[in-house]
Amino acid sequence: xxxxxxxxxxxxxxxxxxxxxxxxxxxxxxxxxxxxxxxxxxxxxxxxxxxxxxxxxxxxxxxxxxxxxxxxxxxxxxxxxxxxxxxxxxxxxxxxxxxxxxxxxxxxxxxxxxxxxxxxxxxxxxxxxxxxxxxxxxxxxxxxxxxxxxxxxxxxxxxxxxxxxxxxxxxxxxxxxxxxxxxxxxxxxxxxxxxxxxxxxxxxxxxxxxxxxxxxxxxxxxxxxxxxxxxxxxxxxxxxxxxxxxxxxxxxxxxxxxxxxxxxxxxxxxxxxxxxxxxxxxxxxxxxxxxxxxxxxxxxxxxxxxxxxxxxxxxxxxxxxxxxxxxxxxxxxxxxxxxxxxxxxxxxxxxxxxxxxxxxxxxxxxxxxxxxxxxxxxxxxxxxxxxxxxxxxxxxxxxxxxxxxxxxxxxxxxxxxxxxxxxxxxxxxxxxxxxxxxxxxxxxxxxxxxxxxxxxxxxxxxxxxxxxxxxxxxxxxxxxxxxxxxxxxxxxxxxxxxxxxxxxxxxxxxxxxxxxxxxxxxxxxxxxxxxxxxxxxxxxxxxxxxxxxxxxxxxxxxxxxxxxxxxxxxxxxxxxxxxxxxxxxxxxxxxxxxxxxxxxxxx
Numbered sequence: 001x002x003x004x005x006x007x008x009x010x011x012x013x014x015x016x017x018x019x020x021x022x023x024x025x026x027x028x029x030x031x032x033x034x035x036x037x038x039x040x041x042x043x044x045x046x047x048x049x050x051x052x053x054x055x056x057x058x059x060x061x062x063x064x065x066x067x068x069x070x071x072x073x074x075x076x077x078x079x080x081x082x083x084x085x086x087x088x089x090x091x092x093x094x095x096x097x098x099x100x101x102x103x104x105x106x107x108x109x110x111x112x113x114x115x116x117x118x119x120x121x122x123x124x125x126x127x128x129x130x131x132x133x134x135x136x137x138x139x140x141x142x143x144x145x146x147x148x149x150x151x152x153x154x155x156x157x158x159x160x161x162x163x164x165x166x167x168x169x170x171x172x173x174x175x176x177x178x179x180x181x182x183x184x185x186x187x188x189x190x191x192x193x194x195x196x197x198x199x200x201x202x203x204x205x206x207x208x209x210x211x212x213x214x215x216x217x218x219x220x221x222x223x224x225x226x227x228x229x230x231x232x233x234x235x236x237x238x239x240x241x242x243x244x245x246x247x248x249x250x251x252x253x254x255x256x257x258x259x260x261x262x263x264x265x266x267x268x269x270x271x272x273x274x275x276x277x278x279x280x281x282x283x284x285x286x287x288x289x290x291x292x293x294x295x296x297x298x299x300x301x302x303x304x305x306x307x308x309x310x311x312x313x314x315x316x317x318x319x320x321x322x323x324x325x326x327x328x329x330x331x332x333x334x335x336x337x338x339x340x341x342x343x344x345x346x347x348x349x350x351x352x353x354x355x356x357x358x359x360x361x362x363x364x365x366x367x368x369x370x371x372x373x374x375x376x377x378x379x380x381x382x383x384x385x386x387x388x389x390x391x392x393x394x395x396x397x398x399x400x401x402x403x404x405x406x407x408x409x410x411x412x413x414x415x416x417x418x419x420x421x422x423x424x425x426x427x428x429x430x431x432x433x434x435x436x437x438x439x440x441x442x443x444x445x446x447x448x449x450x451x452x453x454x455x456x457x458x459x460x461x462x463x464x465x466x467x468x469x470x471x472x473x474x475x476x477x478x479x480x481x482x483x484x485x486x487x488x489x490x491x492x493x494x495x496x497x498x499x500x501x502x503x504x505x506x507x508x509x510x511x512x513x514x515x516x517x518x519x520x521x522x523x524x525x526x527x528x529x530x531x532x533x534x535x536x537x538x539x540x541x542x543x544x545x546x547x548x549x550x551x552x553x554x555x556x557x558x559x560x561x562x563x564x565x566x567x568x569x570x571x572x573x574x575x576x577x578x579x580x581x582x583x584x585x586x587x588x589x590x591x592x593x594x595x596x597x598x599x600x601x602x603x
Contacts, residue, residue: 093196095502096188097181100516103499105180105230105525106131111443112313113306116375119347120305120340128371129439132310133173135303136222140169142300143222143265169223172216176230179209183235183570184523189514202237202572209234213249217257220264222307228258229314233525235573252322255314259327262311266304312340316382319389320457321532323396326386332393332407341386345417348380352421359424365432370440373429374447377422380414381451387414388458395465408470411458415477418451433491441495445520449488453529455481456536482540485533486558489565492521499523522568530569531579534562538583559586 106129111117113135115126144162182205185198213231216224232255236245272279308328315328325331330338355373357363365373391407393399429436429444436444459478462470499516524530538559545555563583569576 092192097178099499099502100184101177101181104523107439108446108525112378113310116372117379118306118309119344119379120309121302132226135306136226139222139303139307169219169221172212173223173227176209176227179205180230180234183572187516187518199572203239206237210248213254220261225258225261228254235575237572238574238577255318259311259315313382316386320385332390335390344383348417351376365428370429370436373425374440374443377426377447380418380422381447384414384418385454387411388454392461438497442520445488445492452481452484453533460536485537493519493564495520497523519568521565527569530565531575534566537562
């Protein structure tokens with residue numbers, strides 16, 4: 001008898017013999033170690049200054065023992081501290097920013113890295129949410145230990161220098177976390193932020209973090225990868241001019257640099273590598289032999305696969321939203337044979353087969369099954385996004401029609417897989433949303449919004465390519481996506497998340513601390529997705545109104561819902577402010593039009 005409780009996403013999927021783009025040879029100190037001599041010398045500069053001091057360890061970044069026995073995450077205090085505008089020892093603002101970061105970004109990205117979502121690893125002992133700050137710190141600790149096993153007699157990089165560099169990496173990460181979270185400073189209890197001007201704090205944080213990014217790019221480590229990802233998600237604040245935007249690294253450059261670091265950290269080759277500015281030779285074969293590298297434990301390989309999966313989500317999102325080719329995997333000319341996507345596709349099919357009994361009227365959603373459904377759907381959503389990105393690549397780069405047809409067929413297959421295997425189960429979760437946990441409701445909202453946003457982005461790309469033949473075939477998918485994006489935003493506006501203070505906040509705060517209550521839309525760590533969704537929806541409902549397919553009252557209702565969503569987003573984001581201004585300009589008191597005037601306008 002089939003047991004729903006035992007169904008998981010890819011538990012029994014046969015994985016490739018080799019993990020995607022992985023080699024299990026000995027680690028190369030020149031290229032993967034976060035403490036190699038070359039990296040230490042490149043990263044020895046002082047760090048920049050900030051609005052708030054981040055010298056205090058934030059929750060999730062305190063020294064901890066890795067899940068891998070014998071590997072201890074280094075306890076390294078930075079040699080320099082950032083100049084504070086307020087004293088972090090007497091203010092709870094910094095602790096509140098850490099709590100906000102943990103309650104939104106780590107609850108979503110960590111859910112994707114956790115037990116039920118990562119398609120490359122199944123470990124029943126893993127937590128449902130694997131905090132990225134913990135995962136990436138443990139990987140660095142394991143790599144450091146491996147590097148030390150190669151360099152026991154090395155005198156060029158003393159322990160103090162390695163600890164100093166570790167402190168700089170940690171400090172940059174803590175700074176990026178608080179820079180990212182500062183966009184929600186306005187939801188912190190008012191008594192905790194007396195005297196702070198939100199716009200000034202966010203602007204100072206962003207500028208300081210941006211200056212630090214060049215050093216982060218040159219300090220190759222998994223914590224640096226997370227730091228670069230976070231800056232890539234940090235909105236450009238209001239008050240930054242066009243000239244200032246151009247005078248420094250962009251968020252997308254940081255994301256691309258992070259993806260390159262992931263590739264360097266995963267390589268296990270000792271060979272000559274060079275470019276126009278530097279040549280890195282392999283070790284001298286006549287030099288005294290180094291101890292053999294410690295065997296890579298299964299715990300390390302599993303954690304590395306989770307980190308790779310997290311990087312793959314960023315890579316896929318970038319290729320979808322910015323029309324870039326993927327950095328970690330193949331695009332149009334090879335995606336079908338790429339092991340990562342074959343594993344993901346097989347896992348989705350396996351889940352659909354295993355959960356056939358769940359798609360019946362008698363099935364009742366429990367907390368455990370809801371977590372599995374939402375996590376599996378989140379993974380399948382990444383697969384759909386990849387197929388959309390591949391199809392956009394075929395349309396954008398003018399490939400022969402045969403390639404376009406292949407990409408179209410792959411997209412249709414992925415959508416059918418999602419709609420048949422996951423959509424009914426997500427709908428069942430949606431009907432019992434009130435009884436699910438805060439974590440499950442938040443991630444359900446993200447999956448529904450992101451999947452349907454991907455469909456709208458494809459419609460926009462097909463329109464731009466003037467492929468009316470494909471556009472006609474997307475009509476049903478477009479209408480469904482427009483309806484579900486509005487529904488997801490309504491759920492996000494009506495559902496709330498409670499952020500409670502930590503013990504540190506209670507100790508620091510002069511008054512009795514209160515919890516923070518915010519809507520899902522308000523605390524969404526990906527506000528740019530909402531902005532893009534609102535813009536695409538504005539385009540769609542304006543078209544429907546001009547064609548006379550919706551009434552004026554419906555048009556105003558939909559526009560007001562979209563404007564409410566924008567009003568909930570961080571007010572210091574430049575993109576959010578511009579989107580609000582555009583929507584408010586469009587939402588004017590329109591006079592009812594006669595059928596004849598509409599026909600004239602259409603004509």
